[in-house]
Amino acid sequence: MRLAQRFYLLEVLQGVLLTAGHFFRNMGAHVARSFGSRTAHGAVTIQYPEERRPYSPRLRSLHRLVRREDGSPRCVACMMCETVCPARCIYIVATEHPNPEIEKMPERFDIDLGKCVFCGYCVEACPEDAIRMDTGILEFSSYSRLGMIYTKEMLLSLEPIGADGRPTSPVPIPANRTV
């Protein structure tokens, strides 16, 4: 330790000047921002629930089932996703489609998000491009395990992520759902 360092007062002064520099620079930016400047940034914080950073288009978020033009699911209940799923979180019951040209459709299509590992294999395995993970929704917590099970109707109601990189459909299940 040099003598100046051992004396400590000079070091204290340097440290205080550094933090004071940060303080006044950031304070100036905050003041400029409150007067309407868009370029000044006093902090890098993103105020999360109100502001979000845009998500990557490759992000794997909450699943959705793609609809046909008549609103019925594009899924033909081929069980490919259920088979490929490493977490075994997909449960499908098949039924007949009212349209005779389409062989099958799911009677039930449940995804247990408590088990899902978001690997995206179901999306890759699907021959009909019927399941996608592009809703941009990340907040689907629940107070119960049952609340994590998303049914066919919920998955069908979801929309893809908007062009601004923000989710367009609301989170379908309130977090306090217990059943």
Next chain:
Amino acid sequence: MILDLGVAFARVFFVMMFVLNLGGLLGWVERKQSAIMQDRIGANRASIFGFRVLGLFHPLADAIKLLTKEDFRPARADRFLFWLAPFVSVFFALVAFASIPFGDTLRLGGREFQLQAVTLNVGVLYVFAMLSLGVYGVMMAGWASSNNYALLGGQRAAALMISTEIAIGASIMGVIMVYGSLNMQDIVRGQGRLLAGWLPAWGIVTQPLAFILFLTAGIASTKRAPFDTPESESEIIGYFVEYSGMKAGMFMMSDFLGTVVIAGMVTALFLGGWQVPYLLADGFHFPWGAVLALPHPAVAGLQVGSFILKVCVMIFIMMLVRWTLPRFRYDQAMRLGWLGLFPLSILNIVVTGAVLLLIGGKAS
């Protein structure tokens, strides 16, 4: 008689409100200032009807939370001392401000008002007495909690108090020698003179070493970082480890009040108190000969405003230090107090005495 009582009450009320509100506000200042220093935003979520006002409602929310929390007392704690400790701590921090003057004598309607809660001839000693008595609350808390960590915290607080309070007392001797009084108001008046015709004879000019020593020891006596050995969150939680609810809040509050008192002391003793440079009783007298006459109420307002501004700047600096420096280890704090501050303050007394002897009497 009634009027005198009313005036006395108003003075005490003003000082109480100033110290209490500033102390309460410091919780917000601390969070916001540290956030801005560290490129963050800081607490900004508490709102009333959607208005956030820079997070100013957070101290309010904190107070409501602290008041409604369970007031827990350990089964083997000393019931009376455990209850008494936070009150002692806050009380002495609160009354210490009483003899610090916040303005010159105010003349209104042919009457004179002292802008000082209590006019004491030994004001400096009074503040020290109150500051050192405050540590009894901490020691009581440490002892009465029947918790070894709390006891360690109380013991550390006592050791820190002894090693810094001596340095405070000794460093202030130089100021007392220069201005020749123990009365805070006289010391502040003495700082209104000009050295060499243009330099205000503030304590920081006549006693620069004492200023540094007093500021260091003063920060130490507030028990906040970098001298928070009694608290030592990462080692022994501290003397208030068993306290909850508003009692813990009172200990926190007494630290903030201590900060305000030390800032007030530094302002009064070293930064000219309520003095504004070149402002005399009838207006500004600039060293280049210009004179700007001001009515008496304007002068008094400027002086009180100058005192409040100086206190706020000192609090800012103390917060800056608190959020910049890492904590001293227990032995390092002791060494700094006994082997650093104390000998230097003795040296300061000797040098000041010698200089005063050479130039003959009081510095002027």
